[in-house]
Amino acid sequence: MARVGVFVCFCGANIAGVIDVPAVVQEAKKIKEVKISIEYKYLCSDPGQQIIREAIVQNRLTSVVVAACSPRMHEKTFRKALLDAGMNPYLLEIANIREHSSWVHQKDKKAATEKASDLIRMAVAKSIANEQLHEISVPVTKRALVIGGGIAGIQAALDIADARIPVTLVEKSPSIGGRMAQLDETFPTLDCSQCILTPKMVDVASHPYIELIPYSEVIELQGYVGNYKAKIKKKASYVDFSSCTGCGACTQKCPVKVPNEFNMNIDKRKAIYTPFPQAVPNKPVIDAEHCTMLLKGKCGICAKVCEKGSINFKMVDEVIEREIGAVVIATGYDLWDPKPYEEYGVGRYKDIITSLEFERMVSASGPTNGVPVRPSDGKVPKNVVFIKCIGSRDEAKGIEYCSKICCMYTAKHAILLHHKVPDSHAYIFYMDIRAAGKGYEEFVKRAQVETAATYLRGRVSKIYKKGDKLMVRGEDAQIGQVVEVEADLVVLATAVIAPKDNPALARLLGVSYDKYGYISEAHPKLRPVETAKAGIFLAGCTQAPKDIPDTVAQASACAAKVCGLFAGDTMKKDPMISTINNEFCSGCLNCIKVCPYQAIVTEEIPLGHGSKEIRTVAKINEGVCQGCGSCVAICRSMAISLAGFTDPQIINEIVAI
Amino acid sequence: MITLGLLEKNTFLEAVNKKSGTNVLECYQCGKCVSTCPVSGYMDFPPREIMQMIKLGLKEECYMANSMWFCLTCSACSGRCPREIDVPAVMEAIRHLAIEENYRSENKKVKDIRKFHDIFLDMIKRYGRNYELRMMAEFNIRTRNLFKDMHLAPKALLKGKIPIGHESTKSAKAIQKMYKLAEKLEKDMK
Numbered sequence: 001m002a003r004v005g006v007f008v009c010f011c012g013a014n015i016a017g018v019i020d021v022p023a024v025v026q027e028a029k030k031i032k033e034v035k036i037s038i039e040y041k042y043l044c045s046d047p048g049q050q051i052i053r054e055a056i057v058q059n060r061l062t063s064v065v066v067a068a069c070s071p072r073m074h075e076k077t078f079r080k081a082l083l084d085a086g087m088n089p090y091l092l093e094i095a096n097i098r099e100h101s102s103w104v105h106q107k108d109k110k111a112a113t114e115k116a117s118d119l120i121r122m123a124v125a126k127s128i129a130n131e132q133l134h135e136i137s138v139p140v141t142k143r144a145l146v147i148g149g150g151i152a153g154i155q156a157a158l159d160i161a162d163a164r165i166p167v168t169l170v171e172k173s174p175s176i177g178g179r180m181a182q183l184d185e186t187f188p189t190l191d192c193s194q195c196i197l198t199p200k201m202v203d204v205a206s207h208p209y210i211e212l213i214p215y216s217e218v219i220e221l222q223g224y225v226g227n228y229k230a231k232i233k234k235k236a237s238y239v240d241f242s243s244c245t246g247c248g249a250c251t252q253k254c255p256v257k258v259p260n261e262f263n264m265n266i267d268k269r270k271a272i273y274t275p276f277p278q279a280v281p282n283k284p285v286i287d288a289e290h291c292t293m294l295l296k297g298k299c300g301i302c303a304k305v306c307e308k309g310s311i312n313f314k315m316v317d318e319v320i321e322r323e324i325g326a327v328v329i330a331t332g333y334d335l336w337d338p339k340p341y342e343e344y345g346v347g348r349y350k351d352i353i354t355s356l357e358f359e360r361m362v363s364a365s366g367p368t369n370g371v372p373v374r375p376s377d378g379k380v381p382k383n384v385v386f387i388k389c390i391g392s393r394d395e396a397k398g399i400e401y402c403s404k405i406c407c408m409y410t411a412k413h414a415i416l417l418h419h420k421v422p423d424s425h426a427y428i429f430y431m432d433i434r435a436a437g438k439g440y441e442e443f444v445k446r447a448q449v450e451t452a453a454t455y456l457r458g459r460v461s462k463i464y465k466k467g468d469k470l471m472v473r474g475e476d477a478q479i480g481q482v483v484e485v486e487a488d489l490v491v492l493a494t495a496v497i498a499p500k501d502n503p504a505l506a507r508l509l510g511v512s513y514d515k516y517g518y519i520s521e522a523h524p525k526l527r528p529v530e531t532a533k534a535g536i537f538l539a540g541c542t543q544a545p546k547d548i549p550d551t552v553a554q555a556s557a558c559a560a561k562v563c564g565l566f567a568g569d570t571m572k573k574d575p576m577i578s579t580i581n582n583e584f585c586s587g588c589l590n591c592i593k594v595c596p597y598q599a600i601v602t603e604e605i606p607l608g609h610g611s612k613e614i615r616t617v618a619k620i621n622e623g624v625c626q627g628c629g630s631c632v633a634i635c636r637s638m639a640i641s642l643a644g645f646t647d648p649q650i651i652n653e654i655v656a657i
Numbered sequence: 658m659i660t661l662g663l664l665e666k667n668t669f670l671e672a673v674n675k676k677s678g679t680n681v682l683e684c685y686q687c688g689k690c691v692s693t694c695p696v697s698g699y700m701d702f703p704p705r706e707i708m709q710m711i712k713l714g715l716k717e718e719c720y721m722a723n724s725m726w727f728c729l730t731c732s733a734c735s736g737r738c739p740r741e742i743d744v745p746a747v748m749e750a751i752r753h754l755a756i757e758e759n760y761r762s763e764n765k766k767v768k769d770i771r772k773f774h775d776i777f778l779d780m781i782k783r784y785g786r787n788y789e790l791r792m793m794a795e796f797n798i799r800t801r802n803l804f805k806d807m808h809l810a811p812k813a814l815l816k817g818k819i820p821i822g823h824e825s826t827k828s829a830k831a832i833q834k835m836y837k838l839a840e841k842l843e844k845d846m847k
Contacts, residue, residue, distance in 0.1 A: 383662070427661070445683075445685075448682060448685070449680065449682045449683055452667075452682055454661075454712060454713065457686070473658075476659075476709065476713070478686050478705070478706065478709040479702070479706045479709050479710055479713075479715075480706075481658070481659055482658045482659070483658070483659045483660070483661055483713070484658055484659070484660045484661065485660075485661045486660065486661065486662050
């Protein structure tokens with residue numbers, strides 16, 4: 001005879017404000033199997049759990065129903081309370097009377113109370129058919145895959161590797177370093193970006209626990225947490241990295257010149273190139289889109305000058321496989337193209353550039369040797385106008401959100417401009433100054449007071465040409481007047497956007513992404529470094545715009561999560577998975593087609609007891625199955641059963657209402 | 658519309674900073690001074706806007722405004738300024754610079770205030786301290802408003818608020834010396 005305990009939670013006023021809890025408790029007492037039915041203000045609290053534990057022991061309960069919030073919230077908490085009372089935790093059922101009743105029926109208290117009673121009656125009926133279940137242990141592959149070799153990926157890889165866990169770091173471009181490698185100095189301390197980044201890049205390359213795979217992409221991911229299998233496409237570099245010494249003779253002699261993406265196309269690189277002098281690995285690759293040898297079969301100068309014979313024009317893309325236990329996504333960001341700002345003359349006026357172009361110019365290793373110049377005539381500018389929020393906070397042309405970093409890097413640019421061209425003057429058109437961060441407000445003050453940059457509050461309405469100057473017109477809301485600035489150079493702080501490949505990558509990995517293309521975290525506040533898919537984490541701007549300190553912090557947090565996942569040799573897994581009864585399986589294998597996790601395989605068994613003939617049936621891979629139930633629904637011979645949601649349990653529930 | 662050229666040397670800002678001993682660039686436009694100021698409602702440009710105009714080098718607009726003449730130098734603004742800017746000192750500096758550079762507002766009220774300042778200084782120079790009755794009379798004559806506030810005179814006189822004669826001070830001569838020294842310094846500076 002079943003002995004069920006019902007525990008109804010007030011959840012403060014969340015439930016009790018709408019539902020008549022004492023009435024619900026009395027209603028539950030009427031059910032034959034219910035031996036105890038009590039209420040408490042906060043069941044999830046320690047005294048609340050104590051009530052459940054005591055009731056289990058005193059009443060010798062065979063199952064427990066907690067009527068409270070969503071099982072997503074506290075199922076684990078109450079399962080643990082059952083376990084502490086010496087009961088199998090899977091004998092718990094939750095009746096979700098908060099999200100499913102009190103929150104959605106606030107205006108009809110009577111109906112909400114009735115619905116709560118119904119939900120409890122169903123849960124009681126289901127719990128009577130509950131069986132004792134036991135957690136499954138699955139082995140863990142202790143290797144992490146980090147996608148993206150910017151500062152986020154570098155930091156995550158180093159932190160994981162330092163815990164002696166092997167890491168495979170996959171980078172799309174020929175060198176790691178990412179956006180940070182393109183920066184000159186960093187706010188708010190004006191540390192040289194290269195000086196703090198390149199040592200980390202070298203550490204990655206030399207770390208015994210890091211396998212760096214540059215110029216490659218992840219093209220497939222299968223499996224489940226702790227046991228993923230990734231396919232990585234190594235793009236043909238046409239250079240044998242193992243013999244190449246990185247002497248640079250090939251890049252010097254190559255006759256083909258191509259716009260240099262690393263320098264924001266301000267200067268040219270060769271068709272065989274290393275992206276920048278401090279690149280890691282410092283080996284060149286051939287750009288197949290521009291190499292005349294690969295396109296027309298003529299030239300081959302690089303192969304002639306290479307003393308080691310490392311050039312191989314016959315190289316093809318190669319796909320390699322890695323078994324891994326966890327993934328860190330760190331794909332970084334792109335910058336918004338300001339073309340829609342036609343009123344500014346973007347595209348028409350050469351002397352309007354983007355912030356990253358300005359950044360490359362003021363970089364000591366940049367294309368203009370650290371001096372900003374006007375692209376039109378190469379002269380050094382005196383009056384420079386910086387315009388913030390280009391694309392950011394612009395629902396008409398760009399995106400709704402704030403790009404977060406522009407306020408700070410524009411203040412930095414004003415300071416750097418003053419350092420590089422002391423007799424220059426910076427004007428900054430802004431809407432707000434968002435300087436929340438350690439040392440940030442002080443840094444903006446430095447730009448305003450020491451550098452004497454002129455901050456003008458307003459969005460620029462238009463830019464037109466007058467002689468060789470650009471006239472920038474906007475309002476200074478601080479004095480309520482329209483101002484026009486004679487500018488030699490205009491720098492647009494373009495919005496940070498998600499990399500355009502993010503949605504495709506997200507689909508490939510099976511994680512969700514938002515409307516902007518950023519990878520979604522599992523919970524915006526409490527699980528900010530995890531995706532909803534177990535074992536896949538995210539770091540840096542792939543989630544949302546972030547500055548370097550935040551990115552590094554999140555990358556280290558990812559590493560902590562990965563290390564936690566790999567702490568034991570096996571992982572505990574929920575036992576609520578499908579099982580197949582061989583006797584009933586007809587071998588139609590429809591279940592294999594509907595399984596989203598590739599968790600079902602085939603198995604050959606004897607046709608009958610002692611028979612030599614065989615037949616094919618389906619078999620569940622316990623480690624892979626996530627318990628979604630798709631196979632149960634499709635199985636025409638009703639051979640599949642989902643633990644925790646068996647037919648008797650579901651039928652009991654239906655009968656109860 | 659205001660056109661801004663090369664502000665590489667904002668001489669107006671430099672002059673105001675030097676004279677006031679404060680750095681106008683410190684202002685971050687919060688507007689606390691404006692809501693604190695008892696007379697900001699009467700000013701052409703309240704103190705916050707004056708600060709921004711100095712930053713933009715809008716010299717003439719500042720000189721022709723009535724703001725610095727209306728300023729009571731009560732220092733309520735500077736007492737509350739989060740960036741500790743001495744706003745009355747800035748106002749004082751603009752007053753000085755406007756006079757030095759011969760900018761004269763045609764605004765009647767500004768003219769009256771300037772006359773008030775002149776008469777007051779004249780009283781001190783002559784008597785070593787203020788001589789209220791004469792100051793009031795002279796102000797009324799020079800502003801061509803003879804009977805201004807006259808209805809208050811009997812009451813004030815009876816209560817002894819306005820002494821009939823001027824009170825003497827021992828240091829009148831010393832003050833006159835100071836005036837001479839100041840005039841000499843002013844000439845030397847020019």
